[in-house]
Amino acid sequence: MKKRIIIFDDDSTRRDSLAMLLNMCADMECVGSYESAADALDLVKAIQPDLVLMDIDMPLGNGINGTRAVKAEFPALPIIMQTVFDDNENIFEAIKAGANGYLLKKTAPDKLLDQLREAFEGGAPMTGTVATKVLQFFREENISTTYNLTEKEKNILKLLVEGHSYKMIAAKSGIAYFTVCNHIKKIYEKLHVNSATEAVRLAxxxxxxx
Known part of the structure; x- marks a missing residue:
């Protein structure tokens, strides 16, 4: 069964392009596209999508506010943010609102589709420049705790924060995919979280x- 995705973006040309791209996939489809996130929660309730692709800067309905409203009632629903600018304020406001990933609009179509698929698997995809800013942020923070993570778990969590997929983490760590899943499950337990988004936000x- 195809994964059902709704799009919020005030650029009609981009909405149409994204919808066409998704509808060309064998495993995904666009089931709605809207120019504002003002009614995001009502639309999600009505459509029951599997993922939301959310623009940040929409004059009629801010994407961060829309994300916050949806996540309050649908915490498990993946929401991937898209924007033109990788500015710090938007990145961290989106993460605090509960976004599962943060991608720049210039992301190549094939890469975007791969990252959406990763989100369905529980990942937290981020464009490289965004991941760099995230890492820089918590290098500068003074608050630090280990949560009793092993070195292997810390390395895997760092790769997750950097936006790597589970498959990429397995390749970089030299371990099997299912082993990565087991490590991530233990990381969730130690951090007292239930998703990659929550783990990244806490990190x-x-x-x-x-």
């Missing part, structure tokens, strides 16, 4: 890795 806020 940023508490400087769990460096």
């Amino acid at each position: 940023i806020q508490r400087r769990v890795v460096s």
Whole structure:
């Protein structure tokens, strides 16, 4: 069954392009596209999508506010933010609102699709420049705790924060995919979180890795 995605973006040309791209996929489809996130929660309730692709800067309905409203009632629903600018304020406001990933609009179509698929698997995809800013943020933070993570778990969490997929983490760590999943499950337990988004947000806020 295809994964159902709704789009919020005030640029009609981009909405149409994204919808066309998704509808060309064998495993995903666009089931709605809107120019404002003002009614995001009502639309999500009505459509029940599997993922939301959310623009940040929309004059009629801010994407961060829309994300916050949706996440309050649908915490498990993946929401991937898209924007033109990788500015610090938007990045961290989006993460605090509960966004599962943060991608720049210049992301190549094939890469975007791969990152959406990663989000369905529980990942937290981020464009490289965004991941760099995230890492820089918690290098500068003074709050630090280990949560009793092993060195292997810290390395895996760091790769997760950098936006790597589970498959990429497995390749970089020299371990099997299912082993990565087991490590991430243990990381969730130690951090007392239930998703990659929450793990990344806590890592940023508490400087769990460096």
